[in-house]
Amino acid sequence: MKTSFIGKALAFCLTALLALPAVAQEDALKGYAGYVDFGELTGIFGEPTVQISVGEALLNLVGSLSAEEDPEAAALFTRLKGVRVNVFENREIPAEGLDFVRDVSSKLSSLGWESVVTVNSDDEQVRIFMKMNGESVDGITVMAVEPTEAVFVNVIGNISPQELEKVMDNFDVDIQ
Amino acid sequence: MTQDRTDGRTEDNGRDAQLDALLAQLRIEQAPERLTRRLYRIPQEEGRKARRGTWRNWFRAPPRWALAPAFAAVPLLIVAMLLMKPWQPSRAEIEQARHDVAVAFAYFDRASLRAGREIENVLGDELRHSVKQPLSEHMPFTESIQKEETS
DSSP: OHHHHHHHHHHHHHHHHHHHHHHHHHHHHHTSTTOOOOOOHHHHHOSOSEEEEEOHHHHHHHHHHTTTTOHHHHHHHHHEEEEEEEEEOSSOOOHHHHHHHHHHHHHHHHTTOEEEEEEEOSSOEEEEEEEEETTEEEEEEEEEEOSSOEEEEEEEESOOHHHHHHHHHHOOOOOO | OHHHHHHHHHHHHHHHHHHHHHHHHSOOOOOOHHHHHHHHHHHHHHHHHHHHHHHHHHHSOOOGGGHHHHHHHHHHHHHHHHHHSOOOOOHHHHHHHHHHHHHHHHHHHHHHHHHHHHHHHHHHHHHHHHHHHHHHHHOHHHHHHHHHHHO
């Protein structure tokens, strides 16, 4: 009995230690103007099928390492502070999901985010927001909720849509 | 009772006087020089031993109560060292980060494309509607074309 308790305690400590970097990553990104607090996504959509959180240090390294093969992407990476993705696929998205997007949208508008694209159909909500800082961009956020899928993307850092298009052509990623 | 006490005191005084007289008769003998030197050396040697003892105490077994915090300090020290160590991601981690960013942008792109398509659909219908409606009001033949299109 005593051993099992010690085992549980050790497992808890190990889990806590492993979770520390992810938590620290999110905390480090919270300080930026381009960060979006989506709130409790798991409470509405369940466990994400894709969850990505890449911080500034790693993005800078990726940028400096890909400087030779893809200078445009490298330049973009070095200006990025963080990239966060939460995808909820292959499940029935509850009606609250659509309300959630509306709530977050109104919160973002009150925080000075500019709405770039809004799609309001019966079963689909798409929002693209940009946080401007004079001429430069602090962050871009995409929220797309459909009957079977919900996607939340937050790109923190100075990025322009034209630049993004160029970089996207160089990436060979199929997410369909 | 009082008589007994005074008798006892006079007896003690007598013995003290005797002892003093005997001590006065004793000759003061000088201790051998080697012994005197050794005696003088004792405080120095004891001091050295005491100083050496403080170092030896370090290597003695610590008290049991000190073991618990000592064991607790070891993992803390390891964690602190790991946290203090400058982080250097591996090649695999960098590749993973590159892939993650590509996936993030792909989702971003997909959402933008879908939104674009939706806007195009809505705008296309609306534009067609807003152009055809006034035309059919003024030119009757456009109405028949519209009917054909819908049928």
